[in-house]
Amino acid sequence: MVRGYSVIACHLPPAEEQDLRQKVLKEREAAAPPEEDRDILLNIPEELNMSEAAGPVETTAVDELEVGPCKESLRDQLAEGQGITVFYQSCWGRTYAHCCSHQEKGWTPLPGVPLECSPCHAFLDSENWLVLCLPYARSLEFVMNDGERGWDKAPGGKNYKVMTPGVFLLTHGHLDPVALPPQEPTGLAAEAMDGSRVRLLWEPPALGDGEAPVKSYRVYRNGRVIGTTETAKCQYEDINLFAFTDYEYSVSALNRQEVAGPLSDAVNVKTKLPGLPSAPRNLRANTRKEDGRLVVQLEWEPPADCGGAPVASYEIIRDGTVIDIFDAARLCSFP
Template identity: 60%
Template structure:
């Protein structure tokens, strides 16, 4: 019976007698038979021979398929056991068959069954829907609408190129075929694909077991302890950092957004926090969008944000979204536009570094090479030159190539013709910080130095002036100016920013590091043991031993790990960029390495990259937040035994039992890149150039 109407009759032609006429059919099981039909199965009670209690057949199973259903339709089924079908051709066919099988001397007892005793009671109803519970549906853009819909949706973030969910919606249906269901980029505003979010939407699933994998099966993301992730009831879930939790409603939009231009390169935003409903999680921070693109995030719940390094004479459009503890962003606030004013002076250049080396381009002569990066705030106008000061006096003016200045104009074209006509001053989300050259390192070499002398270098930025502007305007092909702003017509003369922090260097001829394949005798001395960290300053101890070591013929010295570490020995590194540890300070290390080169002893660096300790706990209380460089759970192997919760690749060797194992496959071999970054950090020491 389907929905109270007789739909079909299943014949049990093998029986001779049934005392189950008034017994209900056993519990039915619903099995998948495609998305447009339903397979039913059940079983009779024990069947007995007449006049005897001898068991003939036990738990005989019956199946029947209902193909006359509509996709996603809901149906209710019952089954009734009977001796004979209802009156009609089927009943006549059953009696004819039985007469052919029953011996003449035996009377067919079915002929004597009264109609009122023919059929038993109906079984309990089974509700079923004509759907495939692992059918993938379409994810909606609005999270609040998704929270009101049925099924199961899982948002997932990973560093893999592709992600698949190997899943099971019920024991009867079993697990999906490997690698599983493919996750797609998320169209949901709260979990945007631009931030790496993927989504699996199963609109008909009622429960789910799943594990994530990368497709080939080289990497798996399982729940802590190697278990499956489990979704017990329908809902929207987020899976990140080894934790699967139900998504709470997103915050509401911030209120009363205001924008004020402070000068030619800075705009200050303020707003009021959103109202918080009873079912919403508190706001943890805010995301700031410039012309629809994410440009920053506030610290905690601060309702103030300052956008810097903008173009002068330009309008920018801003919106703000509140974010809860699950990193779920609510809707954007109403946009507001602000226009930057006249350009101001640039800030100081960043990360000035100075190193002394033999330059092949100078015939092997000793030279000082300077490296620096553009200012954090260009003041609203292009930086066209840098003045280089040595010991407080300007010794050179470095001219920025015209190609870099051209990129500033090309990057600031209108978003599209219609937008340019409607909002003339509004550009793309571009600022000086997003230009291709902004992160490029600038270089200059000083060859006018003397051996053994110490030098102090500083750099300051100079904005584009009228003469250079005329040169750019009249150069081959000309320079297309920004629509509306015409920045070449508004340049000022002699706009110079402050000098950066000085970089000190001593003109010392450093040694060439040994290379594989060289036929050169090297005697290496391990310059520390397990108790060396107990000295007040081990670097100073080594400094006093250098003459004796050189006399003994040592020309290569293995130094202890230089970075900040949880343990005293340096083999549980924490902040790679901090060079103060239990062996001494960064300054004492620099003095030691400089003296080693003077003694013609090459320093050898010891960097630990296979494991690293976090500085802070994440929101779940796990030690998965790293500083200098900043990492999160993606950098830790998912099966790291020391600290669970990582989402990186699996451990390829023996896992460390005392510190998180770093993932070699996460973020393009990030630990190798970080090792290079540590070396780059050490290169800022005057005496570490050739070793790096």
């Protein structure tokens, strides 16, 4: 709330404030030295009693630790230009910021201000991103905690400090200003290679002023994150899909802070006929003795790519000869 304030200097309180005026006169009489003329204030005409007003001056009466909403768009949050926002990735069930905006105002009662699940597309709630949004704060000193014995402090056991308004990212003990997120990739195209694989290709986003270079890309299938590219190369292959199925894809660019830009336009693709599954993974063999005979125990993991249809059975081959067909098993023994 915006308030306007003015200040007027008075020799004595206004005449309508008689009780206060008499109190002031008595206090002056008790404190004044004997040689002072104690009636001087009484002899000042009312029209000369009050000065002109200083001001008015406007100020906003706010609680600097009042929590406000965070925007879904990081660009919109950065454009606010006021207050302090901190994004924090937490593995705790609940996370709090024990903080103060000014030393003379003191610290919050423990455990502090609770962080909220991030609604921002650049810091996904599904990846345990939380946010502390204080729209009226101009500076902040804080430490994160779980409300019990878990604390996250700055290196050396110190407190984290923010001296100017802005949007900040707290990761691995470092508190850094958040850079502008990348823009959206363009020209996304999807091609069904067979019944279980889809190849994605796209063009990199334009690099605008104040934006950090793109480090990698995040890939979404049917609105959910399915992977991240290892480099800034604009391609991705999605595997282990089902045949004759419609899928929707989109991508977003990530900068070196792992900050994601907006999603590209979505594309749709339908997979083709089922194909061969890939080989079972991580085949292991262990030998042991049971009832006086040797037994070989085999273990393996399912194929990385089902070929577009469920894997219902496995052929067990010994020395080039099929000795058994095992249905949907991952642990088996053979004499």
